[in-house]
Amino acid sequence: MKDARVEFSQRFVKSLRKAPRKIQIAYRTRLELFLTDKYYPILNNHALTGKYREYRSINISGDWRAIFREFENGNVVYFDFLGTHSKLYK
Numbered sequence: 001m002k003d004a005r006v007e008f009s010q011r012f013v014k015s016l017r018k019a020p021r022k023i024q025i026a027y028r029t030r031l032e033l034f035l036t037d038k039y040y041p042i043l044n045n046h047a048l049t050g051k052y053r054e055y056r057s058i059n060i061s062g063d064w065r066a067i068f069r070e071f072e073n074g075n076v077v078y079f080d081f082l083g084t085h086s087k088l089y090k
Contacts, residue, residue, distance in 0.1 A: 004035065007078045013064075015082040019064070026060050027082070034058060037076075052089075055080065 008016075016024060028081040033040050048067070057065045065088055067081040081088055 005076045006035070007076065009078070009080045012079045012082050013090065019082065023061060023064050027065070027066065030058060030060050030066070034077075039063070 016027060019027070025044060030043060034043060034045075039045050045056060045058050047053075048055045048057055055067045055069055057067050060066055060082070063084045064088070065081075065083065065085055066079055067088065068077055068079045070077055
């Protein structure tokens, strides 16, 4: 997974910039972990359903999630959304 290309939507970048500093740091830490082992248990990497059925989610903190899609057999990871559970899944 280290060789995967990671890309971000403008919406994701904006959400990350507006997020509290501790969430920004937590995201960077979780991204490094994700790139080492995308199924590391603390990430709780899982497929989503409903309006996000083509996406996956990882935990950033107790309430914050990063939602992404994978392309080219997982060689490209595209982060689309970042936010609290309640804001993302309303």
